Amino acid sequence: MLYRALRYCCFLLLLFCGLALSAQTVSSPQLADLQRQVTEARGNADNAWMLVSSALVLLMTGPGLALFYGGLVRKKNVLSTMMQSFAMMAIVTVIWGIVGFSLAFGPGNSFIGNLQHLFLHGVGAAPDLDYAPTIPFQTFMVYQLMFAIITPALISGAFAERMKFSGMVVFLSLWSLVIYSPMAHMVWGKGGLLNASLGGRFPCLDFAGGTVVHVTSGVSALVCALYLGKRKDFPSEAFHPHSMVLSFIGACMLWVGWFGFNAGSALSAGSLATSAFVATHFAAAAAAIGWIAAEWILKGYPSALGAISGAVAGLVAITPASGFVDPMSALLIGLIAGVFCFIMVTKVKEWFGYDDSLDAFGVHGAGGTLGAILTGIFASRLINPIFKDAQGNATASGLIDGNGHQVLNQAVGVLIAWVLAAVGTFVLLKLVDLTVGLRVKEEAEVQGLDLALHGEEGYSLE
Amino acid sequence: MTKLEAVIQPTKLDAVKEALIAIGIDGLTVLEVRGHGRQKGHTEFYRGREYSIDLLPKVKLEIVLRDEVVDEVVKTILKAAQTGKIGDGKIFLSRMDEAIRIRNEERGADAI
Numbered sequence: 001m002l003y004r005a006l007r008y009c010c011f012l013l014l015l016f017c018g019l020a021l022s023a024q025t026v027s028s029p030q031l032a033d034l035q036r037q038v039t040e041a042r043g044n045a046d047n048a049w050m051l052v053s054s055a056l057v058l059l060m061t062g063p064g065l066a067l068f069y070g071g072l073v074r075k076k077n078v079l080s081t082m083m084q085s086f087a088m089m090a091i092v093t094v095i096w097g098i099v100g101f102s103l104a105f106g107p108g109n110s111f112i113g114n115l116q117h118l119f120l121h122g123v124g125a126a127p128d129l130d131y132a133p134t135i136p137f138q139t140f141m142v143y144q145l146m147f148a149i150i151t152p153a154l155i156s157g158a159f160a161e162r163m164k165f166s167g168m169v170v171f172l173s174l175w176s177l178v179i180y181s182p183m184a185h186m187v188w189g190k191g192g193l194l195n196a197s198l199g200g201r202f203p204c205l206d207f208a209g210g211t212v213v214h215v216t217s218g219v220s221a222l223v224c225a226l227y228l229g230k231r232k233d234f235p236s237e238a239f240h241p242h243s244m245v246l247s248f249i250g251a252c253m254l255w256v257g258w259f260g261f262n263a264g265s266a267l268s269a270g271s272l273a274t275s276a277f278v279a280t281h282f283a284a285a286a287a288a289i290g291w292i293a294a295e296w297i298l299k300g301y302p303s304a305l306g307a308i309s310g311a312v313a314g315l316v317a318i319t320p321a322s323g324f325v326d327p328m329s330a331l332l333i334g335l336i337a338g339v340f341c342f343i344m345v346t347k348v349k350e351w352f353g354y355d356d357s358l359d360a361f362g363v364h365g366a367g368g369t370l371g372a373i374l375t376g377i378f379a380s381r382l383i384n385p386i387f388k389d390a391q392g393n394a395t396a397s398g399l400i401d402g403n404g405h406q407v408l409n410q411a412v413g414v415l416i417a418w419v420l421a422a423v424g425t426f427v428l429l430k431l432v433d434l435t436v437g438l439r440v441k442e443e444a445e446v447q448g449l450d451l452a453l454h455g456e457e458g459y460s461l462e
Numbered sequence: 463m464t465k466l467e468a469v470i471q472p473t474k475l476d477a478v479k480e481a482l483i484a485i486g487i488d489g490l491t492v493l494e495v496r497g498h499g500r501q502k503g504h505t506e507f508y509r510g511r512e513y514s515i516d517l518l519p520k521v522k523l524e525i526v527l528r529d530e531v532v533d534e535v536v537k538t539i540l541k542a543a544q545t546g547k548i549g550d551g552k553i554f555l556s557r558m559d560e561a562i563r564i565r566n567e568e569r570g571a572d573a574i
Contacts, residue, residue, distance in 0.1 A: 238506070238513035299507050345509055359509070 043127075046134040049269035050143055056260025057146035061153050062089050064257050067250030068312075069157055072305075072358050075242040076448025077161045078458035084156035084168055091169060092149045092176050100148060101141050103181035105131065110193040110201065112182045130190055130198060132267040143264060144184070151180050151213045157358030158221030159228050159438075161239075162445055165453045167438040171428055175220065179424045183212045183417060194413045196386055204413030205379050205386065205397070205406065207276065208265035210320025210372040211417040218365020219421035221356060227429045228438060230355035232445050239357075244304055251308035255284055258315045262322035275383055276322040280315065283322075283334030287314020290338025298346075306342070313341035313363050317371030324379035324386065324397060333374050341367050372414045376407035463558040463574065464532045466539075468523045469497065469551040474543040475521045481542040482525075487535060489574060491524040501549035520551065526558050528571050 026034075066085040070078045092100070097120055106113030117123055120141065128137045152172040159168070186192040187206050194211075196203035206212060231239070241247055263277035291310025292302040317337030318330055325333065345362035356362060379398030381387070387395045387403075396403035432438055444452035451457065470478060475492065482490065496517040503515040527535055536553060544550055563573040 238508065238515075240506075240508065240513075303507075305508070349509070 043134045046132075046268045046270075047136065047139055049273065050132075050135050050139050050264060050267065053260035053264025054139070054143045054146050056257045057143070057150065057264065058089070060254050060257035060261065061085050061146070061150045064250050064253035065150065065153055067246045068254060068308075069160060069247075069250070069358050071243040071246030071248070071250060072241040073160050074239060074448070075458060076450055078242065078246075078450065079456055080165065080449035080453055081156070081160050083165065083454065084160075084163075085153040087165075087169060088149050088153040088172060091173055092152065093145060095173060095176055096145045096148050100176055100181050101144065103177065104148070104184040105141075105144065105189050107190045108185065110191060111186060113185050113189050134268055140267070143267075147209055147213060147261075148176060148180055148184070151209075151217050152176055154213070154217040154360055154364055155221045155224060157360035158225040158356050160357040161449065162228060162231050162439055164437055164440050165449075167432050167436045170436050171432045171438070174428050174432070175425070178428065179216055179220065179420055180212070183216050183420060186416065187212050187413065194409075194416065202409050202412040203387070204372075204409050205324055205375050206320040206372065206413065207323035207375075208262045208319045210316070210368045210375065211413045214316050214319060214364040214368025215372065215414055215417040216421040218361045218363070218368055219418050220425040221360030222354065222365055223422055223425040224429065225354045225356040225361065227426065227433075230353075231357065232442060234355050235353075241305065248304060248308055251312060255311055255315065258284070258319075262319060266323055272323055272384060275326075278327050279322045279325055279330035280318055282327050282330040283314040283318030283337070284311045285314070286331040286334030287311055287317065287338035287341075290314070290335040291342045292338075294339050294342040309345070309359070309363065310338040310342065313337045313367045316341075316364055316367035317374065319368070320372045321375040321378060324375060324384050326378075326380060326383055329378040329380075329400075333371065333378065336374065337367050337370055340370055369414050369418075372410050373407060376410035379406065463561060463571065464527050464529055465556045465558040466523075466525045466527055466532065466535060467554045467556075468525075468539050468543070469495065469520050469553075470523065470539075470543040471545070471549060471551060472519055472521045474545075477542040478523065478539055481538045482535070485534060485538055487525065487527075487531075489525060493522040493524070495520050495522045499549075499552070518549070526561055526574050528574060 062085060063082075066082040069085065070082045073081045099115070099118055101120065101123070102115050102117035103113045106116040108114040120138075123137045123141050125136045125138065127133050127135055128140060131137070132140045152175050155172065155175070156163075156168065186194045186200070187204060188195060190198055192198065192200050194200045194202050194204035194206075196205050204211065258280055259277050262280040263273045266273035266276055288307050288311040291306050291313065295306040296302045314334035314337050317333050321330070321333055341363050344366040345359045349356060349359070349362055375398065377399040379386075380401045381394040381397045384397070385394030386397055389395050398406050429438065440449065440452065468478075472494075479490070497520055498516055498518050501518065503518060505512050505514045507513075523539075525535070532555065536555075539553060560569065561573040562569050
């Protein structure tokens with residue numbers, strides 16, 4: 001008994017001596033190494049969130065948007081509609097990798113980037129300190145790619161059920177280069193005319209793409225709808241969604257994916273990402289309620305289509321504001337967007353009579369414009385100190401913060417987006433119309449594009 | 463031989479089927495159809511426009527019967543499918559020239 005206790009004590013003594021001998025004071029190189037490891041760990045945390053966000057945004061296109069749009073068209077056109085989104089996933093990726101990214105985010109002039117990153121030259125593991133200092137530049141590139149993919153895919157909602165696949169591919173590929181990359185550069189690129197964080201001449205607050213993604217695609221959609229003309233038998237025939245179930249699933253995927261779209265635009269995994277996440281969610285909820293309420297009052301009953309459309313409208317409107325506004329402002333923005341887009345899609349569309357088949361303009365164009373302007377009102381430095389004075393103190397962001405002038409800057413950004421999208425789209429449509437052709441023949445439209453263009457049926461239930 | 467075609471409410475299909483089995487009718491063909499008689503449809507509201515839906519889902523039964531049992535079958539279907547409201551449907555009877563069993567090429571009343 002005593003022998004065992006003694007042996008135990010000797011062991012402890014030896015252990016203590018060993019520890020005492022090995023303990024040293026921390027030297028300078030060790031401290032530097034420790035700091036490096038901490039920085040690396042933080043960077044890995046940001047990178048993990050950003051890779052997840054990239055995946056979420058891609059999910060928004062495939063299958064989110066594909067399902068949402070696919071369910072809204074007639075059965076005979078479901079595959080062709082989904083193909084339009086899917087084609088963007090493939091084609092825009094290649095264009096972006098080769099030259100699109102460089103034109104958007106390469107240093108250049110106020111309007112467009114240069115070819116410094118042609119073939120993704122210089123885009124590797126090292127961060128770009130201006131854009132996103134804690135994540136690899138390659139992560140930033142692939143995240144932005146997912147935005148470049150979904151933007152042209154949104155336009156397909158305007159020309160659904162009557163556009164040639166070949167014409168669509170050429171048109172949207174050119175669109176990505178001529179309209180998306182320049183707009184992205186102006187708002188987010190180094191030296192961009194509208195860049196709020198990198199010293200643009202007209203700093204336009206656009207956290208995740210209200211102008212870059214929604215206004216450009218929405219306005220382009222309107223031009224496409226007007227240029228291509230109405231679908232055969234519209235509006236005398238009732239074109240019902242062939243599967244509200246698919247659209248519902250797609251819309252819910254869009255809601256969840258949007259967390260990657262907005263909260264990921266913080267380009268880090270810290271509290272700003274949380275703030276954008278919360279604002280996004282609250283706006284979606286309030287907008288769904290707004291649309292449903294408007295529908296209930298004006299029509300007599302709420303519909304599933306109205307509910308999901310409302311949520312999407314709110315998500316669109318909060319996109320530019322998500323990283324600048326507090327949750328209560330987000331609720332208000334969402335509510336306004338829900339009601340506003342409901343009116344755009346029911347009353348305004350009917351007054352003018354254009355056939356924007358899936359309401360790409362009514363929701364994205366109008367909702368994006370509204371959201372961009374409201375950002376100028378509700379942006380607060382308490383959420384995101386985006387503007388700083390010479391000493392580095394935060395100055396007022398939006399109207400409620402004391403900077404009413406910001407609304408004008410927002411209007412400039414919106415106006416540029418409108419003009420670039422409208423003019424650019426018209427020119428590209430004309431070009432493609434004269435070469436490849438845009439609209440399918442009437443027999444194909446009657447037969448259905450799935451069979452006519454792709455030789456397939458969406459459902460062969462045997 | 464008589465061909466009986468009955469257009470009934472979809473909700474009445476199970477009741478009619480059970481009733482026919484109970485009186486010994488084995489052969490039956492069921493089709494899902496759309497149509498209307500004097501029953502009006504309903505209006506739907508989609509993206510700001512009203513559309514009236516005229517064609518309503520119905521179920522059609524087709525049975526070929528020996529002439530002797532036609533009256534009993536008609537009574538049975540009427541009892542099972544009737545609600546008294548507009549939209550109950552109709553029964554049509556016509557002459558059937560021939561019936562042939564594919565399995566063994568039997569003809570006539572034996573094939574029904």
